[in-house]
Amino acid sequence: MMNNIFERIKRLDDDGREYWSSRQLAAALEYADYRNFENVMESAIEACKNSGQPVPDHFVEVTEMIELAKGAHREVKTVYLSRYACYLIIQSADPRKDVVALGHSYFALQTRRQELEDDRRLQLCQEIKEHNKSLASAAKQAGVVQPIDYAIFQNYGYQGLYGGLKKQDIHRRKGLKKSQDILDHMGSEELAANLFRATQTESKLKRDGVDNKDAANRIHFAVGKKIRQTIAEFGNTMPEDLPTPSDSIKQLETRRKKEQKALRRRNDPASQTKGEEG
Known part of the structure; x- marks a missing residue:
């Protein structure tokens, strides 16, 4: 199945936790220009903040070495993404692409299972x-x-x-x-x-x-x-x-408490205004 591409590019850290590279995810989602994908990622980061989730837990900036033509190498900035981060990215990606719809199915299912x-x-x-x-x-x-x-x-x-x-x-x-x-x-x-x-x-x-x-x-x-x-x-x-x-x-x-607090804040404009004034 085509959505297995997301499973194939999944990585595991030393503790067995899964994550995805933003560079590989961008390619899988058919973003030829990585800068366009970065815009999508920024929207996902904002959604992560609004959900009450700590951004550093889901978006980790790193430097990777990539291979260029004729065996040359170059350092590039990459973001390591949690499953939840990938799910938020899929939500912000171009819905006209078939691979985005497949990605939504894959990450939504996995995220729901984890929940x-x-x-x-x-x-x-x-x-x-x-x-x-x-x-x-x-x-x-x-x-x-x-x-x-x-x-x-x-x-x-x-x-x-x-x-x-x-x-x-x-x-x-x-x-x-x-x-x-x-x-x-x-x-x-x-x-x-x-x-x-x-x-x-x-x-x-x-x-x-x-x-x-x-x-x-x-x-x-x-x-x-x-x-x-x-x-x-x-x-x-x-x-x-x-x-x-x-x-x-x-x-x-701790995460559930933050999520509940963020939800109350979104549903109560008065408390949000009070927070901004403070």
């Missing part, structure tokens, strides 16, 4: 944090009282679900900094598995009337292991092998 994944992550992360409170309460009733005991209890659950990996092992595998929480850096599939682990462990602790921490630890491990076995039976990816999202939950929350 849905972000929504799922935000919802699941909130749910698991709430259920972890209930799990902690159930564990306390089972004799897991001290903070060190609860940390051990949690690790039993992770070890069952992650094939022997403890929380710190998962943290290290994801390449996170010491202050970063592993839950904030899980995709929706991984979060869902951990939510199921938490809810089922809580239910079993209460149902069985567990009254000692050793039994609680064994149950947490067994529940995690059973969920892992189910994942394997379905032929799905093990939790530790699932990709780590490029944006954390905290980054998504």
Whole structure:
């Protein structure tokens, strides 16, 4: 299919995040003169600002070396574009071109998929944090009282679900900094598995009337292991092998707040005027 051209020119950085080169995108969209494409890009940058998104997150200016005739090379200014940036560019490009219509379909679909994944992550992360409170309460009733005991209890659950990996092992595998929480850096599939682990462990602790921490630890491990076995039976990816999202939950929350603030500003001319006067 023709729209595969956008997939073919997609690049990945060292962290596995996708991006596109403005030079290659301009060529794909049949802009013979890059200066005309820069005008389109400026409109997209303005749209990015109006949406409340931080422009540097989506439009990154760099210098690239291009090859000229007879093996010569020259440095040119290029912009590395996120998927969202490409989507905004497509919105501003010449709609009469067939390739622009195809690009709109490609980037709109990809952008919508990412939005849905972000929504799922935000919802699941909130749910698991709430259920972890209930799990902690159930564990306390089972004799897991001290903070060190609860940390051990949690690790039993992770070890069952992650094939022997403890929380710190998962943290290290994801390449996170010491202050970063592993839950904030899980995709929706991984979060869902951990939510199921938490809810089922809580239910079993209460149902069985567990009254000692050793039994609680064994149950947490067994529940995690059973969920892992189910994942394997379905032929799905093990939790530790699932990709780590490029944006954390905290980054998504910050972005949503900015988007909501920008939307309120656009829908309330009085507040916009007040901001300009200030």
